Amino acid sequence: MVPISALDSTLNDVLSHTGAVLFYLLIWGLVFAGTALFLGVFIPFITGDSLLFGSGLVAASTGNINIVILVIGTGIAAFLGDQVGFLLGRHYGRGYLERHGGRRTQAAIIKTESFYRKFGWWSVVIARFMPWARVFVPVVAGVGRMNYYKFLTSNLLGALSWGVGLTLTGYYAATIPGVKSAAYIIAGVLITASIVVGFRTWRIDRAQRKADATARDLEISPPVG
Structure with a gap:
């Protein structure tokens, strides 16, 4: 019969x-x-810098999270996310952008298009560190028919510098005295704040879309009498 202590140890290993x-x-x-x-x-912040920095802190404070696996997977996820956005923009065009969000989102899209025209290849890299541009630049690059291989290289550099770089920054920040012991608290505050700000942004954008829809309905309604 297997000792109870051995079963407990095995179960703890599986759970961890x-x-x-x-x-x-x-x-x-x-x-x-x-x-x-x-x-x-x-929710631009919980999918951005705070998430990566916080995940690095958590990895440094526990033995269960392997930082190498974490950063490799994060880099790949960031790379693939932008590739999908680029292909959506290339295949579905400007109409795909116009179907997302209210007036605030549309203003961000216009701002992103100007940003893309100004910086070209570098816009994909720089956008990684800008919440509003991070979402739209890949799609705008696809809509603008950016050369696929140029996008591929800029996306790779952006994924490495942002996805891998910020995660490692959080991980090594834990070597600062006092940071490692408070890693979970710091990560929790960052992620909680991101959720609150993201939820507020979502509510504002949702209310704006409803207002825009109501305004359109009033414009097309036939006059009474």
């Missing part, structure tokens, strides 16, 4: 590894969805 896998999948899924599924339009 399961928790680590779920953590990886959560981080990678949010990074990917931030640009590929336009999730970053509604």
